[in-house]
Amino acid sequence: MPKIVAIIPARGGSKRVPGKNIMDFCGKPMIAWTIEAAKESQLFDAIVVSTDDPEIASVAVAHGAIVPALREEAADDFSPVSEATIHTLDQLATQGLNFDVVVQLFAVCPLRNAIDIQNAYQFFVAQKTKFLISCFKYVWMNPWWAVQLDEQHKPKRIFEDTFKRSQDLPELYCPTGAVWIADIPSLKSSHTFYGEDHVFWEMEWKRALDIDSYEDVALGKALFNL
Template structure:
């Protein structure tokens, strides 16, 4: 299975909300290092490749054990190109005739808290369902999306997005899930053709919300660091053998 599977880690250098986010330090380690290390530890992949347009990201990725066989072109490194286009581009560069890899995992560098165990678990569901694409999702918490409202910018009046559900009890409403970029699986043939994981029939694999955090702002980074500290605090201590 490993020889047929590749991990692509998209990590462009042009983030505006959090400049340099993919190599920002998190608990003393570059953000992208967490994704590379989880992929390595999972032992699922024949290759772990970082797709970036930035020399500094490439250098750090190489240091932590990933491959960077090319620098991504500027045409697919802007603010509007879907991230999955970079994954499709990487597949075309690395496997021109589409015969080497059957499956691809797209692992976003700004989702550092997913673990090797998460990768293995998500891969198990992907394999068992035989779906063409599977994305990671988190369950909504105390903020009930069924009660979402628009607010008018002028008079601040509120309009519910789901009027019928506004009067329902939360326990009577179906669960809703939000995508996170932590772990997206796809059949390489489909991703190359469609250039997206958002295809009809895509499956959702639920990840623990604490592992599915996407970092896009300074506040997100602070939150992730707090979660890491809490995780370390609650780890059982190892007794030293005398």
């Protein structure tokens, strides 16, 4: 059986929602929901939080994750999260901890649960792919109808000739950070989860929410309370 590691990227210094990775979300630190979902999935040989922030590290360890070392690389506003995950894999390797598959779980997707993680991994194995990215189908909004507004509030269509009935338009899907999976040698070679022949795995939109703003926090709490 392959050795599988969960890596939860959780950089400090969020600008839009300061401290969002450990802010209270429905009675627990935000990151705790992801750590607990990973534990409940029973898939992992190790559950690792990748962070540059000592406070995040302390909360993560208190909830059952390991933090091999504070991240010194790929901790700025511009580095892709895949580089942070690769850096953490390299940190683990220096400690004699080597794995075959990595499952990257964003700390800001607190509604994703253990069954989602299990189903995504089963799909990854069944597809015999090297890369999987979770996604959800647009439901209550329709991107085909999107417009940009100029200074006079006049609309400019993003897509031409798509002002049709919603049932006449193709379905559209959006990636979410809930569950990303990769074969580790392939990830280190490509430096991205969007590697060659990557596949999307669809999950329920109510659990796919990425929290990046205070509006997202409010929506997440509303969905949680449902």
